Amino acid sequence: MDYAGMVEAAGAAAVLGLGFGTINLVMLPARRSALYEQISASSTARSGVLFLPEPFRDAILYNPLVHIIMWFRSSIYAEYRADGMDKEYVLVFALVCFVLGLTLLTASMRQIWEARV
Template identity: 45%
Template sequence: MEWLKKHIRVTISLMIREMSTRYGGKPGGYLWAFIDPIAHVGFMTFIFHAIARVPALGSSFALFFASGYLPYMFYSSMAGFINGAIKANRSLLSYPIVAPADVVVSRYFVQILTSSFVGFLVLFLVAAEDNLSVFGAIQLEKVVAASLMATLLGLGVGAANIALFARSSLYEKVFGIITRPMVLVSGVFFIPDSLPHPFRDIVLYNPLAHVIMWFRSGIYPEYRAAGLDVSYLVEWTASALFIGALLFTMSAQELREG
């Protein structure tokens, strides 16, 4: 029990440190975590509103893109933040009391709190701008479940990447190249249900497409999300967490020594 209390205290201290130092080199500091997604949704809304008459769901372009971008953000921001956990806290690992796992856990909780607040803020601003009663129609259990699954998938991928990045700089570059277009093929800008065969089936191999469909089904009561397979998403997430934990644990001593 004393061991657990020690790690909880270390994790809380690391969380406070992460929140105070994150985005420290950028104007606005930590506010950039909120400015970036709001600006992103606003920019996408402006562009697509100019080239299309109506969004694929509902009547609000802003809500449609927010419902696609936010669940993707829950995954991508988590995976990216976890990826750099050890590099950013290398000096702290020289203290025996700080374990590599403490650094990862603290970053997970900081990011999930940040993403949750960002998600609420974006939806609130979209609803206010378009005079929508979004929060009255939301099926909260679906939105929360999809968001949580996205963060866990990001945690698993991020933990695996910590170990793999440390072993191969080439892998780090290849991973960045492969995942960069992921936002384009995950259903952020479209609905996978509307794609013709075989493109629909190909897109549905991507677990992030299921995260976004699940999230959107909680925003739009009329959206049936044909093709959504929650079991497939859970299997992917469990596999990512297992592989991530295994690789991270095997590399823990190496990571501490740098």
């Protein structure tokens, strides 16, 4: 088992969770976008699919959670083939989500503060 790979995958998952959590902090309570609610619910629900035919497999690789799952599996099982796994894609996606979440949070601070008071 590759413990360093598992720690890296867990770190990438943590940054991705932090990014999505920050975006959700702004988007969900205010009910700003019904489309966002549908997309966020469906992207997390379909992440752990094991075997898909080729045309669907390419489409699901846009979900960064799929790459994190493959990252974990390849760290645990030496014989696991992580075809299509892209660590850089996960890290860039996670950092973009985090920066976007912080930007939305900063832009919405006045509304959030007024809603609490």
